[in-house]
Amino acid sequence: MASDKALSRDRIVDTAIAMLDAAGESGLTFRALSARLKTGPGAIYWHVANKGELLAAATDTVVTRAMAADPAAATPPDEIRAIALGVFDAFDAHPWIGDQLSQLSAQPTTLRVFESLGRRVQSLGVPPEDQFNAASALLNYILGVAAQNAALARSVARGTDRTEVLAAVDALFAGVETGDFPFLRSVATQLRTHDDRDQFLAGINLILAGIVSLNEGTSRRSPAVS
Amino acid sequence: MASDKALSRDRIVDTAIAMLDAAGESGLTFRALSARLKTGPGAIYWHVANKGELLAAATDTVVTRAMAADPAAATPPDEIRAIALGVFDAFDAHPWIGDQLSQLSAQPTTLRVFESLGRRVQSLGVPPEDQFNAASALLNYILGVAAQNAALARSVARGTDRTEVLAAVDALFAGVETGDFPFLRSVATQLRTHDDRDQFLAGINLILAGIVSLNEGTSRRSPAVS
DNA sequence: ACCCAGTCTGGAACGACGTTCCAGACATGT
């Protein structure tokens, strides 16, 4: 059978990804992983230093695959949108990487996304001294959405007891209606009907518009002021 | 002495905050908390349902205090900047809330920040159908920075063994210089010398510029198209 | 043929955690 193959780091990471997809971060246990690989915890620890490294390897694998499909769109803004949506869709398929990416900053995985965004920011004609801030804003926004979606997915997936989730949503809307949340009440319909992916893209477009807007503003006055 | 006072939920939450500030999320243990309050775990569980609720209560307390100082600045953009910086500074003082806020979405705490941002977005003259997306973009960006800073603070605070952190930073820069990261290399000096707070504010300004830019664009053509 | 060093396995055990249980202390109303 397939599990007769030798134990290897790749095989461990792959089954870890499968378990994470199936049951979230709390579903990945060295004991459960051992059972599924028909071995003991000690054997796994010979290939992997600890759980953190295992999660990092799983995240890296998934994100690398997601960014491998490089669409190479027409314009730099389109490319940035494509990168952002690629990462977003990876979050959607594997909600657990949202936690990982926002917990291990300055990791190779995050670094690659940052690099990829930064190159397009350069192509956008942003002055060098603003490139770092622009790329960071994009990355931080993407990671923020990632973590938020991960949290949502976790509370929904926990739902063998779905009533718990429904109760939380009811409490949320009750709080919105009883407390003084005029803004939230005014956008309640959008809160209920909005599409996460569209909203994510709208945020990206907002930041992109801000980048070109500030860029035009400075270049109109002077190419490199202050 | 002070600890002779009766055990109450407030006293539990306050000492929990103190322990979280001192040693991060992993420093808060029901056993350590019991020892510090000179009681047993069972006594704490009579006042608090579980650790999640305790963390939520601690986060809510800290964020509420941070937003209580409402500067009521002159213009809506200034107010948004003030709110964002207030939350950012709260993160800086209590890095552990970064994890909390991004893990418990749709919580009253997050909801209050969202409401507060949304009102200023309304004052900005954003058309109703775009208000939700604009406020969400701001919130997601803020939460993204929060989680990122929390991760950084965690890896630094872990540092009884500071060499570990330095080794990680070295490995990071080594990776930047050996791998093909042309963009990262070009902004390396900013990476080393940038101020987190300034960069955070720059991102907020980028989103604000995008909001007004897109707003002008649509209103120039037609007040409410599509 | 033998052996030995290195690679790799997996079961047992450790310590710490969140959480539950429960016997009893304390105050209060009758």
Add this chain to the structure above:
DNA sequence: ACATGTCTGGAACGTCGTTCCAGACTGGGT
């Protein structure tokens, strides 16, 4: 005096990440 509900805190349970170690397998040197 007694019964009741509030509140305490120590003991214990189950699970987790992790460590330890005795032994199986493999390949190269004699």
